[in-house]
Amino acid sequence: MTETRVAAPDGAELAVTVIGDGPPLLLIPGLGATRVVFDPIVALLAPRFRVAVYDQRGIGASQLSPGPYSTAQLGDDAAAVLDGLEIDQATVLGASFGGMVAQQLVVRHPDRVATLLLAATGPGGAHLVREPDPSSIDALLGKGARTPADAYRIACTVLYSGSFQEEHADFIEQQVRDRAGRPVAARAFQAQLAASRGHDVWEQLRWIAAPTMVMHGSEDAVMPLANAEALAARVPRAVLDVFDGAGHLFFHEQPERTAQAVDAFAAAHG
Template identity: 30%
Template sequence: MTVTSLADARMRGLATWMSLDTGFPRQLDTTTVVDDQPQLHRVRLADHDTVVAQRGDSGPAVLLVHALGLDWQMWEPVMDSLAVGRRVFAYDVRGHGMAAGSPSPYTMADTARDLIGVLDAIGVERAHVVGLSFGGGIAQTAAVAAPERFASLALLATTDVPFDAFEGRASSGETDGMAAQVAPSLTRWFTANALAVNGESVQYARERVLGGNSTDWAAAWRAFKGLDVRGRLAGLGLPTLVLAGEHDVSTTPEIMRGIAARIPGSQFRVLPGTPHMQTLEQPGLVAAALAEFLR
């Protein structure tokens, strides 16, 4: 994955938005990983359109839910390896990527309904759902609402309770603009070394934040303020992986360990040398941990 390929993918997506497939499931060209780009499909949800990326066409379904301020492409570094023997899907959460400008304000319950709507659109009754940060909050909310749609749950760098900082981030987007969100976001998301090198993943994240709009940004943080799942996953009986980053300064290993303690039978792991944005800085470690869990 390179910044050029990410930019090219975005341009191709914009150019072909109206011609994307709307039907699922779609037969792909191979039984696992296809071509050099995921297959993109346009999906209509209750009140907006989004895009769903797909790798693989056979095996158990895995649905990936991205972090606030980014889009489905943050999963590209791990999709190839996860798609061996599986169907892997990633979609743009409302207010992000191809779903930018969707109706707002909205709630975590709305994002949960969107997740279930994506499963319906791709013809999947039960999926292994993986969520990172905001995506983890969405996944937990959907699991509480519709546990029968989940084969398992993987929670990466997330929380089960809102942070006081969420409203400040929303307000800053509205008053200071998106350029002012780059430094505080990237320093939460990456290690100092990654920022100094300024590699492809850091550049991608910077471009996504700068390319966002303040209305969508504020709406997402205010939805996240309404997260209400603490203690509510305990009785669901879902196989659950809680994956922390050793150097995550946002959702620290201590926070993640607390989530695992509130989900009986869950697996807890700390990825060495890993910050908040796990898939963008340590994709190999994330892919290996998810593959082991999904087996």
């Protein structure tokens, strides 16, 4: 495993971890999430891929730059990560807000994406098929919390399915500790949140040529499944893989199945 830093187009430094040896796979974290959000699947993917995962600007060990942010800007950041690692083309997996950034990457830099995996995400903006319940948004944002740990503990009530919360309380509490140990700057979180609300590449989605798989938990309370169905219908020849019984962070709940799906889809289109 190697740790490095690459420069975004405006010079902001982005922290990157690279592990494994094989075809390149870029992982893009979601709202307020650092690289460690992918830890449950990285070890499963590294034997098959050269996995690169980074902290988006303002998050984790990456440089905090003045806002506002846009998903277009963050898509260019993703391309800069590939540049910095001297990767011409990669399989790209973006999760949640990171899936919106991945959409911008493939729209703005189509030659850089060999295979596209959109996980727990949606089309954004006016094209959201069905918004989550307002109480779910309040929970996701940790409304009423007094500490970072409490905020993320509240968020976990909507990030995971009810059954997973009951059966894996220790795992979730470890996630809370990890997140609390890497507090997100409020202005970076708000800049990402605003970027997610302004995201709109609906028209361009129909021109995506990269083989695309949309992956989604059936019990996602943050981004209802109908949004994944809309993405899969909009992107040419896209396939939809639904993780039955799983919530928003389905790749935490079903890591082996997630890694198998990524491996199989990338291999089929390699």
